[in-house]
Amino acid sequence: MPNDRKAAKDANRKAVQEERIRMRQAMDTGEERYLPLRDKGPQKRFVRDFVDARWVLGEFLIIFALIFVVLSFVQDINVQAFILVGFWVLLALVAVDAFILGRQLKKRLTAKFGEVERGAVWYGVMRGLQLRRMRLPKPQVKRGQYPA
Template structure:
């Protein structure tokens, strides 16, 4: 009993010392005690950009740069682990070597067409020259198609003899590579002309 009276007296003394501070919860619908200004400013101070998001973007950028560097080195050295999926596989590697070991008319096609265009513009008033250029251009295109056809037939025989079959898309892959200038091909040629595909 005496302890209870003592606690009540202490509560009354505290209320007298600080008449503006209430120990009871504010009624429903009314505002509670106003927080200090420093506490409110601390709550409002939030970063505009999340540091985690920024770090994640930086990590993604580094991974992208590393991936591009690995791809560049793979195209230079012939390391298939980091090549594009379209260039991976033993048959694709064999087709690249087969094309790179040959002379292909198609690799000079763009240079020939460019030369014909220059001559055609300079001799625009000469109808005979224009007609001859047109015939020559169609002849070059026909020879290029025949050369690519012969190359793909030979490649198919080699693929079947070595792998048992020719995978779908490999012959087209080789034809498109044969139309590219040798120094512009990616992945870079790993064999010299006349060497033949690697084992």
């Protein structure tokens, strides 16, 4: 009896591992069938392709934030004030860009699909805040290659 349980446990572990491998490959290739539920559907694919085709200021936020952190170690108070103002300006620009992206997404999704799926616009805005190389599922389009 213990051997059967052990074999069942091993088989289950192997099946779970294979499913994870399939999901990981789907994240790299964009294969719809094995994507997680949050990434499935034609609207989500459209959103991914639209965001990945566009230059989004938010994807550079992390890089600029690291630069600002390093520069903030400068002891001059004038330089620190300039750095702080620059960071707030960058945050404001990212917020405006995210707002514009959300409006564009909603407009295009409505034109193509009629009713916009709940959470699709937010999905796109959040994807735009990630570095392009770190996005999952991986971008399947080049910059400027907008979906039809």
